[in-house]
Amino acid sequence: MPIKRLLIANRGEIAVRIIRAARELGIHTIQAHSTADVDSLAVKLADEAIAIGPPQAAKSYLNIPAIIDAAKKTQADAVHPGYGFLAENAEFADACAVAGLVFVGPSANAIRMMGDKVAAREAAMRAGVPTVPGSDGRVDDLETARRVIAETGFPIMIKAAAGGGGRGIRIAANPEEFDRLVPQAKAEALAAFGDGGLYLEKVIERARHIEVQILGDGHRAIHCFERECSLQRRRQKVWEEAPSISLPEAVRRKLCASAVALAEAVHYSGAGTLEYLYDDASGDFYFIEMNTRIQVEHPVTEFITGVDLVREMLKIAGGEKLRLKQSDIFMRGHAIEVRINAEDPAQNFMPAPGTVTELRVPGGNGVRFDTLLYQGYTIPPFYDSLLGKLIVWDEDRPAAIARLIRALHELQIGGVKTTRSLHLALAADPAVASAQFHTRWLEGWLESNATKLAAE
Amino acid sequence: MAKQILSPLPGTFYRRPAPDQPVYKNEGDSVAVGDVIGLVEVMKSFNEVKSTEAGKIVKFHAENEDAVMAGQPLADLE
Known part of the structure; x- marks a missing residue:
């Protein structure tokens, strides 16, 4: 109904x-x-x-x-x-x-299976989706762990089975560190997630974060292509785009098909995202986790495909069959989203709630600003610092970056510090222009570019 | 008027470093300048509240997990 x-x-x-x-x-x-x-x-x-x-x-x-x-x-x-x-x-x-x-959203069972990162990994393996080399399931004793590490080598990631979204992860560089970190990780996972289960994954150095948007109705699933979210700080996404320009067409086809196969294998219903690491040197991709919800960065997919993902979620939840066929989904142009947070980039991203004394929202062709702000609004300190998402679309990536810079200059949020200056600096950076980045690139960049982020 | 420790930030006040640990300070405890008396969580980041005065805590005005505003008195000192 x-x-x-x-x-x-x-x-x-x-x-x-x-x-x-x-x-x-x-x-x-x-x-x-x-x-x-x-x-x-x-x-x-x-x-x-x-x-x-x-x-x-x-x-x-x-x-x-x-x-x-x-x-x-x-x-x-x-x-x-x-x-x-x-x-x-x-x-x-x-x-x-x-x-x-x-x-x-999906069924409680689908949430449960994908929420358990070990079960999700196993479901991916069964559906023929490549996963990051590591343990077959949960690692309950150091003996099993040592056998896994004999194959993957160091550094190794110790991850909480109940974690996700960048939480519950530790990296060990050597056996001593590993022996020290495992009990810590177990205790922390138990305290944070009520489940002390751990698993191991090889650290893929210099990987890109690429994710595939899917829609399913419990029987059939389609993909709406990929997003690249390699620019991250403390494993939180900062800048997201679609499509990924690092992906050759043949790899894109394989990657998106693998996401559909996994979504159909778990009878997925609603909007979901499968996250992968992509090694652009070898062309290999590895499934890391599935998010069983709408994601913050969904608008970039909406811009390149024209599909309203939240509308489709509501229709599917209301009992409709998936209206779209895979052959209905095309992508056109390039979209970029940047997260405007109430944080001061000049002060190590310290949270900065406050009252919005002035608000000038960017507009014009190919510009979208999804926000919770209005002029005079007092931002409460109790929740996360996301104030809005500036999303731009243009015919190709260079044009989208130019449009992003134009829109960032129009955006004016008075009374609170925001991450606008970070995005202006990133948009002007040659490495960003050529998309020569990986998931740990931004943290290094931040260390050497602190002066560019002086307060506005 | 007795001395007070004010919240430096708006957010949620905690008297303990973690739910399973004892409170930083009890009423009746003495504090030195710089002693941590609690945490304020603002936008998911935790900030220590340090005493700006030396003295003895006579009363807490905010309980664990209370919502507090910047400048709000958290404790009275004597």
Whole structure:
């Protein structure tokens, strides 16, 4: 049954994004919010709003009973979890099902399987998708670990089975470090994720981060090509683009086909992303994990394909079969997204909440700014620092970079420090212009270019 | 008026370094300049709150996990 009343169980720019997609489909929107978000743009834009708890996320956006209760009170028939918070929480998906609510995302079982990074790795192997060399499953004893390392060598990554999104990862350079880090990693994984399970992966030096967007309806899946997100700081993406210009057409075809094979093998429903490492020297790619939700950087895919991914999610969750066939999906031109965060690049990216005294939003052809900001808004300190995403499209990558620079100059956010200056510096960098980067490139660049990031 | 320790940042105040560890300071404890009395979490980054005065903590005004504003009194000293 098509969704009629949608509760948005998230905040910030993604809540705004979901409200927009829902309203275009004639869906009544209900924004769940903490007391700190009563003045948020999402609350202003939604048809109605309901408070779910105090500012701290653990008591509001992560509070499953409060959200289910809010959905019942407002007679919602579906819940969109956005990204982060409860988006990849199988227990929440179960709770929605028990309450008779449609969870806009895959089944709880698919979330559970992909959330366990070892199970996901095994599912990938079964579907014939290449994975990073490492342990076959969980590593329970040092003996097994040593056998794995005999094949992969050092350095080796120790990863939490329940981790993901760059969390729960340690790198050991030698046997002594390995013996020291394993108990630490186990204790930390147990504390952070309630599961001390670990697995091992070879460190792929100088890899690119490439991910494939997929859409599925539980029976059939298609891909919407790839995104490259190699520019990262502390394993958080900073700048994302589509397509990846480092990928030869034959590799692109193989990579995207592998993502579809894995999505179909797990009967995936909704929008999802399969993340890979790509070694451009050898042309090899390796599956690392699947994110069972909409991603922050989805707009670059929307720009190059013309597909509205959030709309498709809502239609699939409402019971429709996937409307698109693979042959309907074309890509055209190049899109780049940069994350505008409330952080001061000149002060080691210290968070900088505050009140927006002036807001000038960039516009013109091929420019999109997805944001939670409005003039006079006071940014609450309780959540992550993403203020908005500036996304540009143009016929090719050099033109897109020129357009990005133009749009960044138009963007003016008064009263708070943002990462705008970082993106202006990156956009002017020759290595970025030639896309000669890998996932650890940005951190080195930041060390040697600190002076270019002086406060504005 | 007694001396106070103010929150340097807006965010969530914590009295413990980690949920399973003891509080930094109890009421009645003495503090030196620079002693850590708690943490403020702002946008997922944790910042230590250090005492700017020496003295004895007579009262905490913010409990563990309270939302605090910059400049809000966290504790009274004497």
